[in-house]
Amino acid sequence: MLSLIYAYLLHYLLHIPCFGLYKKAGKNPMHVFIPLVQDFTLMEILGRKKNQAYWGLVPYINFLFGTYLDN
Numbered sequence: 001m002l003s004l005i006y007a008y009l010l011h012y013l014l015h016i017p018c019f020g021l022y023k024k025a026g027k028n029p030m031h032v033f034i035p036l037v038q039d040f041t042l043m044e045i046l047g048r049k050k051n052q053a054y055w056g057l058v059p060y061i062n063f064l065f066g067t068y069l070d071n
Helices: 001-012 016-024 029-033 035-046 050-057 061-070
Strands: none
Touching: 001 016, 001 035, 016 029, 016 035, 029 035, 029 050
16 A cells, blocks of 8 residues: 555656646646646647547557657
């Protein structure tokens, strides 16, 4: 149970830098803490279509999608 709590805290500690990124982009920084909304907002910041965030939910395709975002 304690490891689950640590994993939860680590997950949210890693999202704190994104909070500042969303704030600088003029988006609601609280979207960082809502999983799917975070992806949609990130797509807006990157100038991509929102529905591309769904590809991150498909196993294996999400790795290909990640390399697509780098280009």
